[in-house]
């Protein structure tokens with residue numbers, strides 16, 4: 001589904017990704033963990049080309065991101081992204097946040113889009129919030145709307161960049177529940193997270209990144225119970 | 241002293257200046273509205289040019305903005321009305337010259353308001369727009385611009401008030417706006433006090449309500 005080959009990314013002189021190789025199968029949930037500044041966000045942002053790729057290749061469902069003929073807008077519409085700080089559109093209601101993409105990008109009509117929004121809001125448990133503005137929502141509710149907004153595009157894969165780390169602890173659970181439901185439905189997901197519990201429970205595979213490289217990867221029990229790389233061991237001893 | 245005050249209050253010049261105030265203020269407002277309208281178009285173009293990655297577009301806009309902001313509007317008006325019309329044989333009507341001067345001048349300041357407004361919107365908004373598949377121009381139109389424009393309203397209102405006051409310098413190129421007409425009144429009657437009090441009031445009648453409205457909008461917008 002996604003194949004990353006020798007991905008390098010530099011900001012000026014600073015090389016942030018130093019040759020990433022990874023593969024994600026359809027319906028797989030891959031969790032990415034690692035210390036701050038290790039390049040997790042940058043890796044994710046390269047996958048929907050919010051960052052330009054310096055060298056290497058990313059192929060999603062047979063389409064290469066570095067192909068100059070690629071329709072980048074179409075590709076992005078098929079790759080859902082959920083941000084740490086939600087990034088909801090504050091001037092639009094919850095419903096409008098969700099329907100904007102389908103209407104403008106997929107030429108869906110208003111009525112159909114509204115129906116879709118209603119379905120998705122039900123799915124994330126916010127049916128009663130369709131007509132409010134994001135400012136009146138809690139962080140957990142905002143993040144669930146952001147997930148619904150991404151799902152409205154029927155993406156082939158969902159990318160999550162620390163979706164719960166800006167939330168008050170008591171609000172984390174609701175968001176994780178929604179993500180678990182998604183995983184169970186067979187959504188392909190790459191999740192950068194500090195929630196080791198989620199990674200262990202829901203991850204098919206866990207990738208540990210440090211200093212712009214994948215240091216170790218394996219099943220949750222391989223990584224959490226029996227880490228081989230000393231850096232993984234150090235990192236886990238700090239966070240667990 | 242007391243007699244003098246009574247005389248002043250009963251002076252016929254208060255009433256006599258009124259027709260000039262009315263006529264002059266109409267032209268002042270006309271020049272301001274039309275000038276700021278075109279200034280907004282110029283400013284939006286120049287503002288977006290300043291956000292452009294294209295060095296030439298960016299450079300042209302920057303030169304324009306800095307030239308205008310670095311020179312007094314009086315000099316700009318003189319330049320436009322005398323230097324350009326003489327050297328190139330383009331004959332502006334004085335009023336047209338005034339409108340162009342306001343548009344070009346306000347345009348430079350509005351460009352910076354537009355640039356600042358757009359830049360003030362969190363980068364995450366653009367990323368969220370792009371990540372649902374909106375093109376760069378759709379993201380600007382549906383996501384960035386509506387939010388940026390809201391923030392631009394207070395400074396745009398301020399610029400309107402500044403431009404309104406700036407029109408007074410067109411008295412120097414004989415535009416029949418309110419300052420010009422009242423100066424004429426002064427020179428034909430040799431009375432100074434009443435006409436200039438009336439002239440000041442004429443501006444305040446517009447600017448004070450404008451400022452109050454602006455403040456009310458600011459409070460409503462909560463920006």
Ligand SMILES: Nc1ncnc2c1ncn2[C@@H]1O[C@H](COP(=O)(O)OP(=O)(O)OP(=O)(O)O)[C@@H](O)[C@H]1O
Nearest residue numbers: 011014016034035036037038039040041042043162
């Ligand atoms: N736009 C940018 N320009 C310059 N440097 C950047 C940019 N974005 C990220 N970096 C740098 O790249 C490195 C990796 O950043 P990244 O955000 O990918 O790390 P991360 O693993 O997501 O960290 P965190 O857990 O704190 O979110 C950091 O040193 C960061 O300063």
Ligand SMILES: [Mg+2]
Nearest residue numbers: 040041042161
């Ligand atoms: Mg990050």
